Amino acid sequence: MAMLHTVNKSPSERNTLDSCLNHAKSGSSVLLFEDGIYAVVKGSAAAGRLKEAAGVSVYALGPDLKARGIDEDQVIDGVTVVDYAGFVDLVTRHENVQSWL
Amino acid sequence: MSETIKKFLYVNRKAPYGSIYALESLEVVLIGAAFDQDVSLAFVDDGVFQIAKGQKTNEIGMKNFSPTYSALGDYEVTKIYVEKESLEERGLTPDNLLHLTYEDEDDDYAEKDSIRFVSRAELSEIMDQQDVILSF
Numbered sequence: 001m002a003m004l005h006t007v008n009k010s011p012s013e014r015n016t017l018d019s020c021l022n023h024a025k026s027g028s029s030v031l032l033f034e035d036g037i038y039a040v041v042k043g044s045a046a047a048g049r050l051k052e053a054a055g056v057s058v059y060a061l062g063p064d065l066k067a068r069g070i071d072e073d074q075v076i077d078g079v080t081v082v083d084y085a086g087f088v089d090l091v092t093r094h095e096n097v098q099s100w101l
Numbered sequence: 102m103s104e105t106i107k108k109f110l111y112v113n114r115k116a117p118y119g120s121i122y123a124l125e126s127l128e129v130v131l132i133g134a135a136f137d138q139d140v141s142l143a144f145v146d147d148g149v150f151q152i153a154k155g156q157k158t159n160e161i162g163m164k165n166f167s168p169t170y171s172a173l174g175d176y177e178v179t180k181i182y183v184e185k186e187s188l189e190e191r192g193l194t195p196d197n198l199l200h201l202t203y204e205d206e207d208d209d210y211a212e213k214d215s216i217r218f219v220s221r222a223e224l225s226e227i228m229d230q231q232d233v234i235l236s237f
Contacts, residue, residue, distance in 0.1 A: 010116050010147050012191060035119035038150065043192030063160030067118055069153035069167070074192070 002027050004094035008034035008101065011046030018049065020100040026055030031082070031090055033061035037068065040075045047076045061087060107232035108139045113148035115237065117167070118158070123151045124166050126237035131169075134176035141180035141231075142173070143224060148237075149187045152216075154199045167199065174203030174215055181215045184224050 005024050009016040017032075017039050024030055030053070032039055037060050039046035050058060062081045065072070072081060082090065091097055111130050115122040134140060144152060151167070158165040173181070181201055188194065201215040219227065228234060 008119075010119065013116070013147050035116045035147075038116065038147070038191065041192040043189075045190050047192060067156060067158040067161045067163065067165070068116070068150060069156040069197070071155065074197070 002029065002094055004028070004090055004097045005030045006097065006099045007032050007036040007039070008099075010035040011039040011044075011049075016100045017046060020098075021049060021053045021056070024053065024056050029057040029059060029090060029094060031059040031061065031087065033064050033087070035068075037061060037064045037070060040065075040079045041070060042074055042076050051076065051078070059086070059090060104137075106137065106139055108230060109133065109141070109233045109235065110228060110231040111140070111142045112228075112234060112236045113142065113144050113151055114146040116147040116150040117153075117156070118161065118163055122237045123148070124164075126235075127166060127169055129235065129237075130173070130178060131176060134173075134178055140178050141182060141227070142178065143182040143184070143227070145184045145187050145224065147187075147191075149183060149191060149193060149198075152181075152183070152199045152201070153193070153197055170199055170201055173201065177203075179203040179205075179213075179215050180217065182217050182219050182224060182227060184221055185218050186221050188218075 005020050007017050007020050011017040040060050058079045059082050117123040156167040202212050203215050204210040205213050
């Protein structure tokens with residue numbers, strides 16, 4: 001069964017997202033939250049790297065997008081925005097969780 | 102003792118809610134504004150996210166301190182430098198930022214923009230001209 005990866009650091013301050021994407025296998029999921037959500041902003045350097053991650057489902061936590069003033073229309077295509085209940089669902093739907101800190 | 106006015110630059114490089122730096126910087130700027138110095142702010146790297154407009158923090162249980170940036174003009178903090186390259190690398194444009202203004206007392210209190218968009222090279226010149234640089 002598949003892994004859920006979580007990333008909570010800004011892609012432009014740490015290499016956490018890159019390390020996660022380098023290890024995430026096809027079929028796994030990546031949930032971005034806290035400062036991790038900045039990776040989904042259209043036109044950003046990190047969004048380009050996220051799009052190249054083949055076979056990985058990408059999720060972003062809605063409350064963290066809103067807190068940081070990132071509108072849903074600034075989010076790249078292919079990202080599913082979830083709420084806290086959706087975060088819990090993702091955890092239960094995956095066999096294991098790896099938190100990239 | 103004669104009063105010397107020094108040039109102070111506060112350099113903000115961190116996103117707003119992932120750490121305490123942004124809020125601490127803002128508090129120090131507001132406290133420092135009482136001392137009649139020549140104060141400027143710079144938003145560089147992830148610091149540009151601090152002044153993103155439309156921040157709504159009710160669902161994350163943290164205080165939204167972004168409205169306070171709009172008060173800087175009243176504290177005579179009227180030079181806010183935003184690095185263009187930092188915005189671009191993060192997929193942001195000037196439209197994504199708060200509209201920060203001040204009233205120019207030397208120009209019949211006309212409302213003017215506080216934010217000045219500068220290149221990396223221009224910002225390094227500005228840094229070079231300071232007496233004191235405080236980093237957050």
